[in-house]
Amino acid sequence: MNLTPGNRPSIEAVYIHIPFCIKKCHYCDFVSYPLAGLPVEEYCDAVIAEAALYAAHADSIQGGIKSIYIGGGTPTSIPAEYLMKMLDQVQDCFPLARNGEITVECNPKTVDGAYFSKLKRGGVNRLSIGAQAFQDQLLQRMGRIHLPQDIGNAVHEAQQCGIENINLDLIYGLPGQTLDQWKGSLNAAVQLHVPHIAAYGLKLGEDSFWGKQYQKGLLQVPDEDASADMFELAMDILAASGYRQYEISNFAWPGYFSVHNRVYWNNGTYLGLGVAASSHWQHLRQTNQAALKRYLQEVQEGKFPVGESEIVDFDTALGETIFLGLRLLEGLNIHEFEKRFGVKINKKYQKQLEKLIALDLIACSEDQIKLTRKGIFLANEVFMEFLP
Ligand code: SF4
Known part of the structure; x- marks a missing residue:
């Protein structure tokens, strides 16, 4: 560890990883586990304990951290009370700036008005909803647990609860996806009147179900040209609908650019809490233990649960700052x-x-x-x- 008295990093943002999902999607190799039978409450307490460990060695930037992002996994697969307790106590360790951004990732199937009300009361002011597609057939093929209508329901419930800063994630380049279906998803997202839309090309995780099928030649995905056409269509439709492409994959109304992701693109300092979460400050980039049991054990023993740690030398820091910065279209x-x-x-x-x-x-x-x-x-x- 590079944490010594007199060498206290100033943290700009905190990421909290919730590694639980209802079930695994076919394309996904994020660190996430089907929820049933796992020690969820114990995990949330460990995240709080990890935050306290770091608070003894690191500070928030002056004025408070800019953002907290609860991602996963599916954070909303666990009770909202657990998320709020974590949020509360992490903020005791790393206070949030006035008007700071707090985002929670949601799966449309796991949320309703009551759930959003609890998030809102706990200070959550931004949601990132994993819509991915608006066609039943594609969602089923991906192994998603939600239906197209769940997306609209989730957005309306959130808006009714007063959370209007909403991102919808969409994926293009899916097996069997046509340009028309992609156009349908983009238009459906626009019609929901959300201020932020992210359009990602499919990334087949090597260890995902689809990744393994692809390696065996059992799965076909649209080729590079077809994917580029889909990306271009997203750029055109979203620009024509009032969204500004402010980052390669991210489109938003003015005033709704993601504060948290901007810390990443500026190669800023952030603390990642939870299984497999990454942190970056000063000359260090580190990733937590990916195995749930080991993570819990190390935190309970009062150790930093770090799996991999890498010193970022000067030339690497220069290069990373350039290519992360170039992701932003303003340059x-x-x-x-x-x-x-x-x-x-x-x-x-x-x-x-x-x-x-x-x-x-x-x-x-x-x-x-x-x-x-x-x-x-x-x-x-x-x-x-x-x-x-
Ligand atoms: S894509 Fe999201 S919801 Fe699906 S398994 Fe991965 S983390 Fe869970």
């Missing part, structure tokens, strides 16, 4: 970068910048470096250039 601010690292970006990365400009993948002004429209589609090729 990377050259002056802020130079102030933060004392490095002239145009000089240090002259070769890479010239190459990417010639390929029409990035555009540079005096103040900003940003992806071009072509660069948005080929972002990974751009990011590779900045890896040390």
